[in-house]
Amino acid sequence: MRRIPAVLTVLAFSAPFSPEGQAIPIARAPAAVRPFIQRADAAFTRIRSAHLTELAGTMRANGAAGAIGVCHLSSAAVMDRIRREEQIAVGWTSDRLRNPTSTPPAWAAPIVRQKAGARAASVSGFYVDLGDRVGVLRPMPEVALCAGCHGPADKLSPGVRAVLKDRYPADRAINFKDGEIRGWLWAEIWKVERRRQVYLLPCELDRARNPPEDRLVLPELLVW
Numbered sequence: 001m002r003r004i005p006a007v008l009t010v011l012a013f014s015a016p017f018s019p020e021g022q023a024i025p026i027a028r029a030p031a032a033v034r035p036f037i038q039r040a041d042a043a044f045t046r047i048r049s050a051h052l053t054e055l056a057g058t059m060r061a062n063g064a065a066g067a068i069g070v071c072h073l074s075s076a077a078v079m080d081r082i083r084r085e086e087q088i089a090v091g092w093t094s095d096r097l098r099n100p101t102s103t104p105p106a107w108a109a110p111i112v113r114q115k116a117g118a119r120a121a122s123v124s125g126f127y128v129d130l131g132d133r134v135g136v137l138r139p140m141p142e143v144a145l146c147a148g149c150h151g152p153a154d155k156l157s158p159g160v161r162a163v164l165k166d167r168y169p170a171d172r173a174i175n176f177k178d179g180e181i182r183g184w185l186w187a188e189i190w191k192v193e194r195r196r197q198v199y200l201l202p203c204e205l206d207r208a209r210n211p212p213e214d215r216l217v218l219p220e221l222l223v224w
């Protein structure tokens, strides 16, 4: 049977979101907002799992000093894929940055500042109504695995200290305590899903208009 799925998902919001720009704890999110938080959480799960797998592997093989050179490369690649494939702006940040380019987006900055030094377990996360998008922010705890590169300064190995001095001269991302918020994952989810425009060759256009039976065809629609 031939099915033409909806190309543009338009979500209707029955319940008001929240006053625009105001950070609301995720636990208080109304039903209309939860699908956006779920999408952000799915992206965060992919990033966290790439991050932890990468860290565990490289630290085991090379120790912290050896791992620091490649550290976070695969999590950065996953973030890049999420941005391109899912049209989700996503990133990580902190109140004490190692890489100065990881500054929080303006909507997240006050929360990051306000929760500096808090226990990660006491903060589940926040959402912010950004008008056409929903911003979602979840804390990342400092755990034992992070200590070799973000822990107490006197516990960092000379090798790690040398790499930090060389590559991150303005590094502030040390002295985090176990269980403290080390940083945050943030995402901006469009309220109306966006699709990239796909240019079809004439033969592909013909196939899209007259699809063979039993083939699922997704006609692409330009929405930006």
Ligand code: HEC
Binding pocket: 055, 063, 064, 065, 067, 068, 071, 072, 092, 093, 094, 096, 097, 098, 099, 100, 102, 140, 141, 142, 143, 145, 146, 147, 148, 149, 150, 173, 182, 183, 184
């Ligand atoms: C092997 C060393 C190493 C370990 C272990 C490590 N990190 Fe990092 N971390 C880095 C480096 C290097 C950067 C800067 C990466 C870049 O240039 O973007 C960084 C950056 C970050 C950032 C981005 C914000 C910033 O400060 O630039 C977060 C968040 C972060 N790390 C969290 C963690 C957490 C949570 C753990 C433990 C689960 C961890 N890291 C373990 C080396 C490490």
